[in-house]
Structure formats: structure tokens, C-alpha cells
Amino acid sequence: MLVDKKPDVCVVGLGYIGLPTAAVIARSGCRVVGVDVNQSVVDTINRGEIHIEEVDLDGLVQGVVARQMLRASTMVETADIFVIAVPTPFDDNHAPDISYVLNAATNIAAALKIGDTIILESTSPVGTTDRVRDLIAQLRPDLKIPGITSETPDVSIAYCPERVLPGRILEELTNNDRSIGGITPRCARKALTFYKRFVRGECVTTDARSAEMTKLVENAFRDVNIAFANELSMVADHMGLDVWEVIRLANRHPRVNILQPGPGVGGHCIAVDPWFIVHGAPDQSPLIRTARNVNDGKIDHVIARARTLILENPGMKIGCMGLAFKANIDDFRESPALKAATTLAEEFGDRIYVIEPYAADLPPSFDGTSAKLVDIDHALLECGMLITLVDHDSFKAIPLAERAGKIVYDVRGIWPDQPENAVQSQLRLAS
Numbered sequence: 001m002l003v004d005k006k007p008d009v010c011v012v013g014l015g016y017i018g019l020p021t022a023a024v025i026a027r028s029g030c031r032v033v034g035v036d037v038n039q040s041v042v043d044t045i046n047r048g049e050i051h052i053e054e055v056d057l058d059g060l061v062q063g064v065v066a067r068q069m070l071r072a073s074t075m076v077e078t079a080d081i082f083v084i085a086v087p088t089p090f091d092d093n094h095a096p097d098i099s100y101v102l103n104a105a106t107n108i109a110a111a112l113k114i115g116d117t118i119i120l121e122s123t124s125p126v127g128t129t130d131r132v133r134d135l136i137a138q139l140r141p142d143l144k145i146p147g148i149t150s151e152t153p154d155v156s157i158a159y160c161p162e163r164v165l166p167g168r169i170l171e172e173l174t175n176n177d178r179s180i181g182g183i184t185p186r187c188a189r190k191a192l193t194f195y196k197r198f199v200r201g202e203c204v205t206t207d208a209r210s211a212e213m214t215k216l217v218e219n220a221f222r223d224v225n226i227a228f229a230n231e232l233s234m235v236a237d238h239m240g241l242d243v244w245e246v247i248r249l250a251n252r253h254p255r256v257n258i259l260q261p262g263p264g265v266g267g268h269c270i271a272v273d274p275w276f277i278v279h280g281a282p283d284q285s286p287l288i289r290t291a292r293n294v295n296d297g298k299i300d301h302v303i304a305r306a307r308t309l310i311l312e313n314p315g316m317k318i319g320c321m322g323l324a325f326k327a328n329i330d331d332f333r334e335s336p337a338l339k340a341a342t343t344l345a346e347e348f349g350d351r352i353y354v355i356e357p358y359a360a361d362l363p364p365s366f367d368g369t370s371a372k373l374v375d376i377d378h379a380l381l382e383c384g385m386l387i388t389l390v391d392h393d394s395f396k397a398i399p400l401a402e403r404a405g406k407i408v409y410d411v412r413g414i415w416p417d418q419p420e421n422a423v424q425s426q427l428r429l430a431s
Helices: 018-027 039-046 057-066 099-111 128-139 169-175 185-195 208-239 243-250 273-280 286-312 336-351 376-382
Strands: 009-012 032-035 070-073 081-084 117-120 156-159 178-182 203-207 318-321 352-355 385-388 407-410 427-429
Touching: 009 018, 009 099, 018 032, 018 057, 018 070, 018 081, 018 169, 039 057, 039 070, 057 070, 057 169, 081 099, 099 117, 099 128, 117 128, 117 185, 128 156, 128 208, 156 185, 156 208, 178 185, 178 208, 185 203, 203 208, 208 243, 208 273, 208 286, 273 286, 286 336, 286 385, 286 407, 318 336, 318 376, 336 352, 352 376
Parallel strands: 009 032, 009 081, 032 070, 081 117, 117 156, 178 203, 318 352, 318 385, 385 407
Antiparallel strands: 156 178, 407 427
16 A cells, blocks of 8 residues: 655744645655744744744644754754745845745755755745746755756756735635746646645646736736725815715625725735736736835825824824724835834924834834834823824724724725714714
8 A cells, every 4th residue: 555755844044934834745644844044933933833923823823843843953854845036026126036946945955855845935926936047056966956967867846926915814824825836847737736735725837927917917006906906096186075975885896806005015926926927028917016116106196295293283192093004914124004104203203103013113114213112001091193003903992982083094994983084085083
């Protein structure tokens, strides 16, 4: 009888995607070593604890570490499957930086043996998996590399992007469909076999470049749609209309589904990935570029409106509500709320009170300012103005009675019961 030998797995990068991925793989019965350059992260995980906020992740990590299915290290170790889940930022010119991916591939190359599989999960510009292949071929000339050799390759290389929502990562890692792109069809099949161990969603195989583009397209699509809502909110401001009412009525059309505006777009996906398409095809992507500019510009619009209100109310304490890039998480990457609050703190100092239930301390961007991190009750007592930058559930639960008499700049539209101010579509004054 054939015995299913579960592969040993090495996950490189233990951040918001890498750690949940490593834990889910370990739960499936594979022994996993997670690799991170940060010794503090490694030590935290080896204690069975976590360094990020994610629903149910603490219990899962504690369990798989206790059963010795997951451990962390600062060094890449021998394995059967290598998963790369490191950051892919962009520079000041919006050019993608894949140096973390290539560094991970370099470290993996030294540990490779015949039969191993390398899977890149990091969101990457089209052609990055090919770059990984070429690097492995350069570093390991003793191995036959897929897409280069005319013989049966010694290793497999594939690309499989994550597509998860913070706050639902564990559920979506398991249940969402996956696009698995191989350097060759054989590589895709090898990666497919691995993902079927822990993914209940449908796993669809394709080529690596198509899989890379698919992830970028998904986030660019969302960015364009958000940009429409954000541009509409600025048009409504100019015309003295309530954008929330306009959207509510327009969405009664059976083929219209306008999203909700906000202070911009944040996170490491939607705010970043569309630039990879623009960088790769600048003359063919004017709409995608414009959407990025609209969403980035919405942050400046919010700051300008908030500044005007603050200057019109000298001495009033201001509550900036939220720093995360979306509701109910502790992730501040590329957060428009963080930029808005930091900018106001730099200008108005100790008049700014920050309310962020998912932070124990103010982020380093507030260093040098005299802003204060306070809880909701303190803010409601001290602040005459509230600026809602994030739609945390705890903010939505504040009743109208506790907002009475306060100036409210409702950037997220979280309080539909707030009486309207006829002049400004996103500014409401409680009666």
C-alpha cells in the first residue's frame, strides 16, 4: 500500500501572509520551518505566540508549535517545498522592488536538492518567477532547471499568489480558489499537489506569467472602482451634496454597485499592486495610473478639509479616529488614515488626540509631535471634533447621544444617523 509522505516545508517570510500560511500548512500535517530575518519574530513564534493581529491566528500558532509541527528560524533549512512570502515594495518612482524575493531565492538555492519545489507567493510584477528561475540556474549549475533544460528538470518552480482579506486570512487561505502558475505545466502540477493538501477552494493551473498578472489585475480592478467612489465624494463636496445619499440611491439601479468612499486606499496590495502594471506597460495603462492618483489624492483632500475645520475652531481638541488601513485590524501599511492623522499632528500638536484600539503606542511617524493616544471614552470627553478615518466596529457603536454637540467629519460614513450639514457632504454637526 502506498503511504502518503507529507513534505517538509520551509516558508520564507513570517509577516501578515507568511505566518498564517505556515500555520495552515502545519495544521495540514506537514512539518514547517518558518524563516524570518527578525530574531524577535522568530523568538515570539517559537514561544507559541504571534507578533501580528489576525482572527484565530494566536490559537492556531500556539497549537502547531506545541505539537512541534511549526518552528521558526533565521536561516533557510533543507525542505521539500519552499514557499516565498516576503514583501515586494516599490520605490519613490513606483518601480517595484523584488530584492527581497531574489534574496530569499538566493538563500533557498543553497538548500535545494533534486525533487524540491519552489513556490513564490509574494505579489510580484510579471516576469518575477522567471527571474527566480534564472537566479537558481545561475547559483546551482549542477541542477537541471525547468524552462531551461531540455531534459526532465531536477526541481519545480511555480507562482501562486495569495488572495486573502485581513481579518479573514485563515478562512480564506483554506477556502478561496487559487491560481497556480508553473514555469512549465509539470511545475504547476507539482505545486497543485501541494496546495490540495490544505486548500478546499478550486486550484486552477496556468503559466507563471498569467498567474502573476492575475493577482495584479484583481487589485487594480478594485482600485479603479474605489477611485470612482472617492472621486465622486470630492465632486459631491464641491456641489454641496451628501455622497452617501447619492450612492445609496444610485445603487438601487440593478446594474450599479458603487463602493463606499474613504480617505484613500491603503495596505500592501491595492495601494501597491496597480503600480506594477503601470511600470510594466506605462503607455497602455492610463486608467490604472489615474485611479492610483485619484486614491492617493483623496488623502490630501481629507487633510485639507480637516485642516480648514480645525482652523475654524481654534483651541478645540480633535479626535482622529483610527490609523489602520481598514477596519478591525492592526495593519498600518500604506494607511491613508495614518498619513492624515500624522500630518494633522505635525501641524496642530497637542490638539490632536488619536483613537486606535489596535495600537498600544503611537507609530514612529508621530515621533516629534505632541499628539496623544487615548481611548474612546477619553476622546468623547475631551474632543469637540471627531474625524472618522477608519470604520472600526467599536467606532460604529458610539451612539448619537455621545456625539451630541460635536463637529463630525465623517470620512467613512459610519454614522448615518448624524444630522446633515447642508454645505459639506461628509461633514455632519450633531444636534
